[in-house]
Amino acid sequence: MTRPDGRDAGTLRPVAYELGYQEWAAGSILFSMGKTRVLCAASVSDDTPRWLRGTGKGWVTAEYSMLPAATTERSGREVTRGRPGGRTQEIQRLIGRALRSVTDLRTMGERMVTIDCDVLQADAGTRTASITGGYVALALALRGAGAEAALRDSVAAVSVGLVESEPRLDLCYEEDAGAEVDCNIVMTGDGRLVEVQGTAEGAPFDRAQLDALLDLAAAGIADLTEIQRTALASSS
Numbered sequence: 316m317t318r319p320d321g322r323d324a325g326t327l328r329p330v331a332y333e334l335g336y337q338e339w340a341a342g343s344i345l346f347s348m349g350k351t352r353v354l355c356a357a358s359v360s361d362d363t364p365r366w367l368r369g370t371g372k373g374w375v376t377a378e379y380s381m382l383p384a385a386t387t388e389r390s391g392r393e394v395t396r397g398r399p400g401g402r403t404q405e406i407q408r409l410i411g412r413a414l415r416s417v418t419d420l421r422t423m424g425e426r427m428v429t430i431d432c433d434v435l436q437a438d439a440g441t442r443t444a445s446i447t448g449g450y451v452a453l454a455l456a457l458r459g460a461g462a463e464a465a466l467r468d469s470v471a472a473v474s475v476g477l478v479e480s481e482p483r484l485d486l487c488y489e490e491d492a493g494a495e496v497d498c499n500i501v502m503t504g505d506g507r508l509v510e511v512q513g514t515a516e517g518a519p520f521d522r523a524q525l526d527a528l529l530d531l532a533a534a535g536i537a538d539l540t541e542i543q544r545t546a547l548a549s550s551s
Contacts, residue, residue, distance in 0.1 A: 342455025346448030350438035355448035357456035373423035377410035381434040423465035439491040443472035469504035471539040475528040482527045500532035504540045
């Protein structure tokens with residue numbers, strides 16, 4: 316079946332990145348997957364959360380936002396509403412969980428790394444792009460702090476779904492909006508699962524279909540992992 320952008324079912328959208336996009340960040344990357352563009356920037360602080368003070372452990376957290384003109388219709392800035400919306404909070408927690416899953420918090424010492432993920436342009440997959448780019452920003456920040464050994468593995472994420480009953484990798488907005496099943500998969504560089512978010516938008520899906528989607532995601536994340544390694548090697 317023909318996809319809106321002409322890709323095969325198991326092909327990622329074109330990936331591009333620019334390291335050091337923000338000069339004053341401890342680590343930053345402008346990360347693009349197709350038309351989705353996310354700026355991920357890491358900041359390092361010695362001010363750990365209160366419940367971790369004196370434990371010798373650090374913390375990794377994330378904040379996520381979308382620029383008003385990131386989508387076809389302007390969305391209001393959440394700061395004007397006084398607090399992040401439910402979707403934003405869900406995505407922030409997902410990014411933080413994903414990055415902490417590969418970080419040894421004791422090895423990183425009593426410091427906190429905050430990853431700011433700002434969506435400049437959205438064409439679906441903003442949370443998965445934030446995780447994939449956010450890992451690179453985190454790795455750069457820990458390298459600069461002399462704590463790169465705290466990273467036990469890499470982590471990346473990608474969307475998969477059933478569109479017209481066909482399993483497809485890395486959905487664009489047109490596919491995401493019409494998908495019968497929509498999933499976001501987070502995995503480590505060695506292929507272990509961190510999180511599986513899957514929803515049937517209509518009829519339920521079976522185990523065989525889920526396995527097919529997981530296989531697609533694993534292949535896509537292997538490609539993203541190699542891109543992360545290449546990016547980090549180029550900055551060393």
